[in-house]
Amino acid sequence: MDISIKIDIELNDQLSLQTLMSTFSEMIAFTDLITNNKELVWYFCGDSLEEALNQPAFKDNYPTLFFEERQYIDIIEGIWSSENKALVIKGKISSLKYNLDFDLREIQSIAIDKIKDILCSYLKKFDVFCIRVDINDYEYKSRNVFPDRLPVGWMLYLNKKIMPEQVPMAAQLIHIDNEKNHGTLIISTDHVFDGENKDDIKKANEIEIQLAGLGLLPLIREIYS
Structure with missing residues (x-):
């Protein structure tokens, strides 16, 4: 893995x-x-x-x-x-x-809770504009829907408030609101995501399509320009 x-x-x-x-x-x-x-x-x-x-x-x-x-x-x-x-x-x-x-x-x-806890601790320490967590080359092998937009993969943090009713297919949304960051950590599956598993790929794709349709999935050039 x-x-x-x-x-x-x-x-x-x-x-x-x-x-x-x-x-x-x-x-x-x-x-x-x-x-x-x-x-x-x-x-x-x-x-x-x-x-x-x-x-x-x-x-x-x-x-x-x-x-x-x-x-x-x-x-x-x-x-x-x-x-x-x-x-x-x-x-x-x-x-x-x-x-x-x-x-x-x-x-x-992989201890899922450990990863979530540590990422949340970084979101308290640094001014973060994006976090991506990928398993088994989901992004690298272009299994995401939009080549010009950020992939969701297993986890994606954006400096945007995203509500559960906007992406009900997501396994978990962790809202971040502190001195450094104000956004949401999107977690696609409640188990360790597998970028080679068809069901996991489908779940991440569904979230990407929903976010893009709501104007919440940024273009890569918007994030890194």
């Missing part, structure tokens, strides 16, 4: 090294909760496996000197773990937006 989480954050100022390390550290803690493995060692990418293994980025949730020695201007390269079939975190700064992609591969079980 592959899980992909994309968290897009509005930056009020240029992303500092301290904020970047803190964000990565939180995502690593997220990985620990899902994999039940608190002993993963994280590395920067290199031209060879040998080179990469000599460049640890984090260990025991703390950044190493290799992290502080690197220069970050626009692109934040990925960090990865050698265990559990490549756990990857990568990010990119674009204008005043920070895009964080978080991929876990071949994870056998």
